Amino acid sequence: MSRPELRLSARTLRDNIAAVTSRLDGCELMLVLKDDAYGHGLTWTVETAVQAGVTSFGSYDVRGGLDVRRLVGPEARVFAWATSTDAEIDEALLQGIDLGVGTVEYLHRIIARAEALGAVARVHLKIDTGLHRNGVLPEDWPGAIAQARAAEAAGHLSLEGIWSHIAEASDREDDDAQAVFLDAVRAAGGTGPTPAALHLTASAASWWRPELRGTVARIGAFCYGIRSADGPELEGVRPVARLVAPVARVEEGRAVIEVGAFDGLPSTLVGARVGTPAGARVLERIEPFFAQIEGWAGLSVGDEVTIFGPGEAGESSATTLAERIDTVGEEILTRLSPRIRRVPVD
Structure with a gap:
């Protein structure tokens, strides 16, 4: 060895994924891959995760999502949540990338691109639960849902999910955020089928607050063995x-x-x-x-x-x-x- 190395244990990553999946108790794991899989390398991480049975991946942006799609093929879910350009939207639609949508303007652009391409946009609509981190405000939610349902009826959109972020600052704040989230889910369910992918929690809340989980948990750090700063060790999880x-x-x-x-x-x-x-x-x-x-x-x-x-x-x-x-x-x-x-x- 003549250069510094970040040595990566595939066995540990697979073990961590198994431990996290067991902890989720039936809630689907979405493995988050932002920042080149938390610095571990996207290709190695995705290939190892597929071996471990992961079928749902979260990529920050469409560009990363396209890289994931090339690695996993057409069957796995690939979710990209950053607001994208029209050219990126077109690529996402053609490659079946699920898009996280946090503004009415972005939703409108996605529908327009889907109409132009004759494609179906796979959308996860984001509600702002109080964190003010790119989400549709509660007062604008009914209009956003109506726009999504109209596009769905026209064959240009599939409402795949509802999602949000929480602050993870206190139990009370997270409980309040969940209440807003569940109100948004109920409102969507009143206009048509409730989307299958409901995701509110990331690593820490998914692990320690199971009552906050929906049907999907977005987990990055814990799968790589990165525990919360000043937090306790995680049973069955080790650094990769x-x-x-x-x-x-x-x-x-x-x-x-x-x-x-x-x-x-x-x-x-x-x-x-x-x-x-x-x-x-x-x-x-x-x-x-x-x-x-x-x-x-x-x-x-x-x-x-x-x-x-x-x-x-x-x-x-x-x-x-x-x-x-x-x-x-x-x-x-x-x-x-x-x-x-x-x-x-x-």
Whole structure:
């Protein structure tokens, strides 16, 4: 090994998916793939997830959704929730991508493109439950539903789902958000069939608040073994990724590795402990493209340093590393540059 590596365990990802699916108790898992599958690599993640039986995937935008579609074929559900250009809408319609729709204007554009192409748009309409994160306001909901049903009757739209985000700031706020969500579902059901895909919760709420789940749970972080910052460990879930780097040179008895701030290791992480052949050592300095680590007896070029990884003497995961600087594990993983190779290990 001559370059830093993010080592990925397919066995762990499959085990995590199984643990999450079991926890969902019949609610369908939608595996979220935003930010290149949380920095793990889209192709590897999707191929592993398909082996684990996943049939529903959440991609932030249409471009990513098209990449997923090429990997999974025509049968799996692929959901893209970012507002898109007309050209992207056309691609989504042609490739059967489900579109998350949070404004009446976006709904109108999708219907217009479906009419122009003679296609059927697969739509999940989003209600704003109070987070103000791109959703149809409750007072505009009846009009949006009426527009969707009219397009459905004309053969240009299929109302596949109703969805939203919640703040996960307090149980009371989340309960209030669920009440708004359920009102929206009832309103839609009063105008036609209730859509099959009802999804309100992401990782944490899906895990800890089962009463908030609908028929689908959008889960990203937990499937990758990224627990909530300052949150408890998750039964049956382990980190998928391990970040390692060889000692590139030895300077004044200290180890230098070629991972720095521009590679995704924030300089504020100075003081963290990393794993070495001699046990935990202090990360003493972080420059743009290298970091310096406290030395050890017998230190030599090529020795392997684990910046984070399960069971190591330093930080056991990206989350424990992130907690040192009051952030979340996915920020560490998604900051890692393409220069760090993603390497499957099992």
